[in-house]
Amino acid sequence: MGIAANPADYEDLLRDAGLRITKPRRIILEILNRAQGHPDAAAIFEQAAAMDSRISLATVYRTMKALEESGAIQRHAFGHGPARFEQARAAHHDHLIDIDTGEVIEFASDRIEAIQAEIAARLGYEIVHHRLELYGRRVKAE
Amino acid sequence: MGIAANPADYEDLLRDAGLRITKPRRIILEILNRAQGHPDAAAIFEQAAAMDSRISLATVYRTMKALEESGAIQRHAFGHGPARFEQARAAHHDHLIDIDTGEVIEFASDRIEAIQAEIAARLGYEIVHHRLELYGRRVKAE
DNA sequence: TTTGCAAATGATAATCCTTCGCAAAAACGC
DNA sequence: GCGTTTTTGCGAAGGATTATCATTTGCAAA
Numbered sequence: 001m002g003i004a005a006n007p008a009d010y011e012d013l014l015r016d017a018g019l020r021i022t023k024p025r026r027i028i029l030e031i032l033n034r035a036q037g038h039p040d041a042a043a044i045f046e047q048a049a050a051m052d053s054r055i056s057l058a059t060v061y062r063t064m065k066a067l068e069e070s071g072a073i074q075r076h077a078f079g080h081g082p083a084r085f086e087q088a089r090a091a092h093h094d095h096l097i098d099i100d101t102g103e104v105i106e107f108a109s110d111r112i113e114a115i116q117a118e119i120a121a122r123l124g125y126e127i128v129h130h131r132l133e134l135y136g137r138r139v140k141a142e
Numbered sequence: 143m144g145i146a147a148n149p150a151d152y153e154d155l156l157r158d159a160g161l162r163i164t165k166p167r168r169i170i171l172e173i174l175n176r177a178q179g180h181p182d183a184a185a186i187f188e189q190a191a192a193m194d195s196r197i198s199l200a201t202v203y204r205t206m207k208a209l210e211e212s213g214a215i216q217r218h219a220f221g222h223g224p225a226r227f228e229q230a231r232a233a234h235h236d237h238l239i240d241i242d243t244g245e246v247i248e249f250a251s252d253r254i255e256a257i258q259a260e261i262a263a264r265l266g267y268e269i270v271h272h273r274l275e276l277y278g279r280r281v282k283a284e
Numbered sequence: 285t286t287t288g289c290a291a292a293t294g295a296t297a298a299t300c301c302t303t304c305g306c307a308a309a310a311a312c313g314c
Numbered sequence: 315g316c317g318t319t320t321t322t323g324c325g326a327a328g329g330a331t332t333a334t335c336a337t338t339t340g341c342a343a344a
Contacts, residue, residue, distance in 0.1 A: 019320090019321095020310085020312070020320060022321065022322080023310090024322075025321090040301095041301080054322090054323075055322090055323085056324065057302090057323095058302090058304085058322080058323070058324075059322060061301090061302060062303090062321080062322085065303090077219060080331095081300095081301090082300080082302090083301085083302090096261075096262060096265060096267060098267070105267075107261055107265065109257060109261055111257055115251060115253055115257075116274075116276055119238075119249055119251055120276055120278050121281070123238060123247055125240070125247075125276070125281060126281050127277070127278045128277050128278055128279055129277050130274070130275060131273065131274070131275045132272070132275075133272060133273045133274075134258055134262055134267070134269050134272045135270050135271050135272060135273075136262050136267035136268055137268055138266055139263075139266055139267060139268050161291090162292070162340055162341075163340075163341095164291095164292065164340070165339095166292085167292090182330095183330080183331085184330090196293090196294075197294085198293070198294045198295065199294095199331095200294070200295075200296090200331090200332080200333090203331060203332070204292080204332090205292095207331095223329095224329080224330060224331090225330085225331090
C-alpha cells in the first residue's frame with residue numbers, strides 16, 4: 001500500500017483512503033509519483049498549475065494533508081523552510097541533507113532502527129515514528 | 143563552553159559570542175538557564191516580560207537567533223508548532239517525544255552517533271549536526 | 285568622565301507558510 | 315438523471331518569524 005507505480009493505481013490509492021477521485025488529486029499524485037526529490041507545496045502547485053491552471057494552492061495543501069493521513073505520502077521538515085513531501089515507498093529510510101547544496105540523500109540503517117527501539121523500550125516507550133536527519137558537508141577527496 | 147551555571151557566567155557567554163551585554167539578553171539567559179523543559183519564544187517572552195515589561199517579542203527572537211549562531215543554545219522543531227529552545231549543555235543528546243502527552247525525554251547513544259558518522263562517511267560526507275527524534279507511546283506495564 | 289559610533293532595542297509592519305470559510309462545482313450511490 | 319456529500323477555488327485569516335527604522339544603549343577611546 002502507498003505505492004502507486006502507474007497512473008492506474010492512483011484511483012485505488014484514493015479509494016482505499018476513502019477519498020473521492022478528482023482531477024486535482026490525480027494530477028497531484030501524478031506529480032508526486034514522477035518527482036525525483038522532495039518537493040514542497042509551492043513546487044507541487046507550480047507543476048500542477050502547468051497541467052491544469054485552475055488548481056489552487058489550498059487544494060494542494062488539503063490534498064497533502066489527506067494523503068498524509070492516509071499514509072500515502074510523508075511530510076518532512078528539513079531545516080527551516082516549508083514542509084516537503086515524498087510518496088511513501090515500501091522501504092523506510094532517513095535523510096542526509098547537504099548543508100551547502102540542499103541536496104537530500106536517502107539512506108537506511110537497520111542497526112540504527114534496532115538501537116532506537118531498544119532505547120525507547122528501556123524508557124518504557126514504543127516508537128510510533130521517528131525522524132532522523134543528518135546535516136553534513138561533502139568531504140573533499142584527498 | 144555554552145554552559146552558564148550561574149548569572150556571572152552569562153556575561154562571559156555573551157562576550158565570547160561577540161555580543162554586547164544587555165539587560166534583555168541577561169534576562170533571557172537567566173530564563174533559559176532556569177528552564178526545565180524546552181520553552182518556545184512565546185513562553186520565554188512571557189517570562190521575560192514579567193521580569194522587565196519593556197522587553198519585546200522581537201528581541202526574544204533576535205536573541206535566540208544570535209545565541210543559536212554562537213552555539214549557546216539549540217533550536218528544536220518537535221512535530222509542528224513553534225520552535226523550541228534549550229540551553230546547550232556539555233553533552234549532546236537526542237529526544238523522545240511522548241505523542242500523547244507532549245512530554246520530551248532526553249537520551250543519548252554513542253552507538254547511534256557512531257553509526258551515523260559511519261553512514262555519512264560512506265556517502266562521502268562528514269556530519270555537521272543531526273536531528274534525531276523518536277515519537278512514541280508509553281507501553282503499559284503488563 | 286564625556287563623547288562618538290556601532291550595535292541593540294521596541295514597536296509595528298511585513299513576510300512566509302498554512303489553514304479556514306464559504307459559495308459554486310464536481311463526484312458518487314441509487 | 316437526482317440528491318446528497320465532498321471537493322474545489324478563491325480570498326481572507328492565522329500563526330510564527332523576520333524586517334524596518336527611529337531611538338536608546340553599550341563600550342571604548344580620548
